[in-house]
Amino acid sequence: MNWKGRDVVSIRDLSKNDIEFVLNVAERLEEELKKGSLDYARGKILATLFFEPSTRTRLSFESAMHRLGGSVIGFSSVANTSVRKGESLVDTVRTVEQYSDVIVIRHPMEGAARLAAEVAEVPVINAGDGSNQHPTQTLLDLYTIKRAFGRIDGLKIGLLGDLKYGRTVHSLAEALALYDVELYLISPELLRMPGHIVEELQERGIEVKETTKLEEVIPELDVLYVTRIQRERFPDEEEYLKVRGSYQVNLKVLENAKESLKVMHPLPRVDEIHPEVDKSKHALYFRQVFSGVPVRMALLGLTLGVLEGI
Ligand code: CP
Numbered sequence: 001m002n003w004k005g006r007d008v009v010s011i012r013d014l015s016k017n018d019i020e021f022v023l024n025v026a027e028r029l030e031e032e033l034k035k036g037s038l039d040y041a042r043g044k045i046l047a048t049l050f051f052e053p054s055t056r057t058r059l060s061f062e063s064a065m066h067r068l069g070g071s072v073i074g075f076s077s078v079a080n081t082s083v084r085k086g087e088s089l090v091d092t093v094r095t096v097e098q099y100s101d102v103i104v105i106r107h108p109m110e111g112a113a114r115l116a117a118e119v120a121e122v123p124v125i126n127a128g129d130g131s132n133q134h135p136t137q138t139l140l141d142l143y144t145i146k147r148a149f150g151r152i153d154g155l156k157i158g159l160l161g162d163l164k165y166g167r168t169v170h171s172l173a174e175a176l177a178l179y180d181v182e183l184y185l186i187s188p189e190l191l192r193m194p195g196h197i198v199e200e201l202q203e204r205g206i207e208v209k210e211t212t213k214l215e216e217v218i219p220e221l222d223v224l225y226v227t228r229i230q231r232e233r234f235p236d237e238e239e240y241l242k243v244r245g246s247y248q249v250n251l252k253v254l255e256n257a258k259e260s261l262k263v264m265h266p267l268p269r270v271d272e273i274h275p276e277v278d279k280s281k282h283a284l285y286f287r288q289v290f291s292g293v294p295v296r297m298a299l300l301g302l303t304l305g306v307l308e309g310i
Pocket residue numbers: 053054055056057058128137266267268
């Protein structure tokens with residue numbers, strides 16, 4: 001499988017074989033890391049271009065590159081860059097690729113990562129573009145599920161919260177369509193999963209149930225994937241106020257869940273998972289955070305073409 005130089009812009013660009021390959025490489029890297037530091041990417045430079053805030057995605061990419069023995073440059077806000085002087089995205093990418101071997105980009109505009117990938121000679125990895133896609137989050141989500149359950153096929157997975165603006169659930173639903181799962185889409189009416197994604201899931205033979213009521217479906221679920229209401233994406237604050245606080249997963253809500261239910265969240269959370277859940281057997285979200293490092297090590301190593309023989 002030739003990954004060297006490949007862009008990772010949308011989960012739709014990856015086949016099931018591609019996804020499984022990345023997850024397997026990530027697992028091998030996680031094992032190798034236990035023995036000490038690695039140097040697969042010695043002499044290589046990652047550039048992180050974050051036009052939007054991030055804690056986990058940026059820092060886990062940076063951690064991943066350091067753990068591979070490589071170096072990192074980049075910015076975490078445009079405040080001190082020439083974007084402030086009016087420099088275009090295309091010129092920024094064409095400049096940064098002169099300094100680096102791989103670019104990771106997060107941008108508020110849907111399609112920004114695709115544009116960056118079209119102009120850059122070096123591989124470009126999408127770290128989130130508007131409400132569109134967050135493919136590396138999806139890969140770490142799948143990795144987390146597989147490590148927890150030993151499989152993805154056969155699971156009943158609920159996606160809860162902002163299914164309209166949440167890019168993590170768009171990418172994740174599209175990836176889960178490649179597996180044999182049942183999907184429960186749980187959201188306020190205003191924040192339903194876009195119709196084109198639901199249709200695509202159904203066309204691929206996935207059993208999809210849409211509901212506004214978490215309590216009706218929670219006893220069925222193996223995984224409950226909770227998302228934040230994406231306040232920053234609402235065109236109108238009044239609309240946000242109508243759906244703010246629609247759901248909160250707490251120990252009372254979880255009383256009706258299977259013993260084995262795992263609660264996931266891409267984070268950051270606001271109030272949709274009560275902190276009392278953190279120490280319960282259901283909480284998987286900080287293990288999910290950890291998965292970001294081996295999965296992003298795999299993606300960086302593969303796109304840089306430095307993992308031969310692993
Ligand atoms: N999950 C995620 O994308 O988190 P950050 O916004 O902190 O990167």
